[in-house]
Amino acid sequence: MHFDPLQPGAGAIRSQHYLPATGRNVLWGRLPCASDEAVLEVESGDEVTIDTLSHEGILEDQGRDPLRYFAGHGVDRHHVLDDAIAIAASDYPRDRAADGPHVVTGPIRVRGAKPGDLLKMTLVEALPRVPYGVISNRHSKGALPGEYPASLGTVSVFSSVDEDPDGRRVGVLPVTPGGPNVVRFPLAPFLGIMGVAVSGDTRPHSVPPGAHGGNIDINLLTAGNSLYLPVQVAGALAYVGDPHFAQGDGEVALTAMEASLRVTVRFELLSQADALRQFGALVGPLAETREFLVPTGMSLDLDEAVQHCVRAAISLLGARYGMEPHLAYAYLSAATDFNISQVVDIVKGVHARIRVADFAGVPPR
Known part of the structure; x- marks a missing residue:
């Protein structure tokens, strides 16, 4: 299956606020803290269309060259995202040993947000930016670190996007390398990372989740569903990242079908009094679906x-x-x-x- 990629600034942009994953709008490997400056300010109730970037295809163990990496899987230049190329080629000060892999877009200040409030982030829309994704298993990571990968290197499995007979998008994986038989599985795009800034002036590592949200990887958070987060700093300083096309509960190999999304998120504030009445004293993230x-x-x-x-x-x-x-x-x-x-x-x-x-x-x- 092929469709035009959603390059920065091109294609469908749902809301009046648009935040591309370029320049100062992204952090790579760390999450925002109280001392970070917002790249956008919105009112409670506003929607923002945000470009997110998958880290798969831009990391050092994949060559930090998405053009070459994806060309090796038959992807032409037209379908490689310009913002992925730019961040991989940049001199962004990411410490491979100390920082995480994720690219996050933000932070976004929500006017009036203060500690004690809840920030409700609703995924209004999630559009695939490319017709492919990558699932990786890295040494000493995943649910079976002593068993997989069998070699010392990274195993990154390319997955294409196709349509089933009913016109629904599915992921496609080979049963054996280069073989004719494939397995097809439904896509359910969501954001692995949705969060608010932590207090203090130290940016958290992007991998472990916490009370701030971050890399929670809850696959129920598809379009139409919401995440509530206790605000820790003035303005909340919200952010998103780690886009997925699909993920099973557990995400056992280390990553799921990682692939870039253009999302629209609605940001709404609940006062401390309303939050206590509806949910009690939340100490961590709470998701809500229909x-x-x-x-x-x-x-x-x-x-x-x-x-x-x-x-x-x-x-x-x-x-x-x-x-x-x-x-x-x-x-x-x-x-x-x-x-x-x-x-x-x-x-x-x-x-x-x-x-x-x-x-x-x-x-x-």
Whole structure:
């Protein structure tokens, strides 16, 4: 399948605010902190169309030359993004040993945001910028670091985009290298990184997620769904990155189908009073879809991440519906799935899917 790439400034741009992934609009390997200056300022309720860049194809272990790298997979120059070429060729001061791989776009200041508020980030639209992606497994990374990759080098698997008989876009992977048989899987574009700046003047590493959000890799956050984040600094200083075309819960190989997106995100503020009334005292990210409330838990230890998520879910049900803790605990055991968001980002993530329909007869507090 081929379609025209969404080069910087070209093609569909949904909102009046547009932020390309060029120049001072990006950080590479680090996330914003309180001392960073915003590259855009918006009002609560505004939508911003943002270009995001995948790190796959621009990293050093892939040659830091996306033109050459993607040409090796049969991609012509027309379908390689100009902003990817530019950042790979730049002298951006990224320390390969100390910094993460991700390119993030932002930060965006939301007028009036202050610590104690919640910032709601809704993915309004997610448009693929290219018709391909990459899935990588790197040495001593992933769920099976002692087993894969079998060699010392990076294994990066190229995945093309095609259409199924119903016209839906799918990812395509070979069953054997160079063989005729392929596996096809549905695409569900989302942002692996959505976050707010941390306090202080030290930019966090881009890989481990936390209370600030960041690299949470929750694949439910597709178009139409939202993430709530506790604001840590004045203006929130929000950012996005780590675009995916698809990801399974766990993201076991290290990356999923990583590929650049043009997204439109709506930014809305909830005051501290409204936030407490709707969700209780959130200490970390909370996702929301049409079907589910999705509290999260994170820790270096997966067992502890599950425990944090269960506690967050009990607290949420108490704050929103007045549910007694022992009854919430019982309900969660009987009716709620706890999913592994990812196990590959140093800090492991777990999220719960609480069905909103189950509480149709219970008025929110």
